[in-house]
Amino acid sequence: MESKPNIQDVARLANVSIATVSRVINNQGGVRKQTEEKILNAIKELGYIRNAAARTMKSRETKTIGVIVPDIKNPFFPLVMAGIEQKAREKGYFTILSSTNESPIVEGKIIKNFVERGVDGVIITTANENGEHLNLLKEQNIPVVAVDRIIKSFDADTVLVDNAKGAYQAVQHLILQGHRDIAIICGPQNTTPGFERFIGYKKALEDYNIPLEESLVVQGDFGEQSGYLATRRLRELRTRPTAIFSSNNLMTIGCMKALDDLNWKLGEEVSFVGFDDVDIATFLNPKLTVVARPMNSVGEIAFMFLHERIQFKANLPKREYSLPPELIIRQSCRMWEK
Amino acid sequence: MESKPNIQDVARLANVSIATVSRVINNQGGVRKQTEEKILNAIKELGYIRNAAARTMKSRETKTIGVIVPDIKNPFFPLVMAGIEQKAREKGYFTILSSTNESPIVEGKIIKNFVERGVDGVIITTANENGEHLNLLKEQNIPVVAVDRIIKSFDADTVLVDNAKGAYQAVQHLILQGHRDIAIICGPQNTTPGFERFIGYKKALEDYNIPLEESLVVQGDFGEQSGYLATRRLRELRTRPTAIFSSNNLMTIGCMKALDDLNWKLGEEVSFVGFDDVDIATFLNPKLTVVARPMNSVGEIAFMFLHERIQFKANLPKREYSLPPELIIRQSCRMWEK
DNA sequence: ATAAAAAATCTAAACGTTTTCATTTAGGGG
């Protein structure tokens, strides 16, 4: 049991050439039954396992795709990931996942590493949409699919949920219940979801002739803490809002904690709609009305886009897929009579 | 822009041999300032990126570790993963994550693939603790660390949370409040966590001289649905329990849904302790008392164990690390006077 | 200026595959 057996050893034991062994390993046919059997036996006997590195070196294929997310602890991403993995496995691809902690620097290193490893493609939710660190992917001619956040420096296929529409529906729902003083807890405005959800918010107000009140627009960073702080801020306003729209799951959680701490009665004193369904939504009293996204589908479509790119390197035009979000009405919004 | 530039191209442009280029790339020293600069410039000019496959082939090192989890959608694993990734990054390692969906078959394929890729080590929460599919790892002499579930077929370093102790504390807490009819929603008994938590439950009852009542022991599979069903089952018992201990996070969620549907008043009619802290715990009314685990630490320690194995191939003895869980007392348990 | 020692650089041989092209073998038809 010296070092690992290689294709040579197998060939020797089966009394054939390595070329023939290779053909058997790769199911290329053109090998006699009898010979094939000899080889298969030799493989089993030696416990031979082929070497991916060597194979990659010749074939320029790794059957691996890289996935980059900003925060693996945000439950959104594991759910997307599950969709990606499932489809990838069906097509014989493997998946490398790395998380950047929202740091473009880390992201750059990961990308470099992925390129060194020769991934066949990349699915990414970037930490910085303007980033030049992404260009390496383009230069190396590696297919890329952007998920949830777009890439600005070059054309890449993109899979999004219609953020503006989702936000619009949420805010519209509040307006139709009679609310006028509707606050928004924003995500970072330099990210697609943060920006577009704010757009949807503004659009809804506009369509219903409600002037935008600056003080009701609070900046957050998609983290729980910022949702908490934003909510406390809103509470202190002289024109206290009668409804809040939170731009993502984590901030929703922060917001709920604040509501609780402040004893600001959800559904009674303040109505609420959140972007993204969350575990806690159905456990609160009242249950939260939210805009839900089809995470699994996002992942599946992202992989399918990527797979097409990988197969037909030809320049398909850039594609964009926008999935419809769904407003799930529960009980956190009350009719508001002024 | 023909094909990607290689070390040859760099050498040619810088007017040196590939050996020297290699030394610069790997920071091995022994190269004159002047020469190094020439090479660095050439690298930049060509946009050279080294080829991991070729490098691996020579050095037999990939600086990659594989992580295998049974269900990426269970929030426990992303949290452990975050700990692993952080430490791994510090040490210059990359991480491949795959999820098995609790299928030993899929797990076997993943392992084979990891071996082909030449991962330097594997961290795994296996889908089947008895599985022979794990032996490949042993045969190939690849360092392995088991997390959360042990591996039975060979000795591997193991990082666990003290499941029995955690369960014991939970049940003890209930007993001390006067409960006697304490139900347990079990996890699969062929998994370490499922089994050991049941042990802890039994031990606590025993220590306080409470006979074990079979009907209060309900089997679950660690999935949400099974927690829901189990709770409904308990409700229909003639000796309805006055307290429930749930063996994991997902089943806790299912249990809460059932409680709600059945209108079985948490904290009043039935006390509750869950294993694993969950997002919803602090949003329920009353808030859930739980046994919390230090997920991040689990990941960190797992990687550190693995790293030591990778560095000192020598046969260190098998190590086991058991982290203490923490009972977080909130409001879901009430004094019970019979 | 010269020899010896030290430092820098180079040459060439792996690493384990895949793949092209050449060669051998098997199988049929005459």
Next chain:
DNA sequence: CCCCTAAATGAAAACGTTTAGATTTTTTAT
């Protein structure tokens, strides 16, 4: 039994690195 064709197999050249060991250049000591 021989020749021809088709099928099966083999030989050898990559793929892009790393790394001994050989060789050249530079530095230091005399």
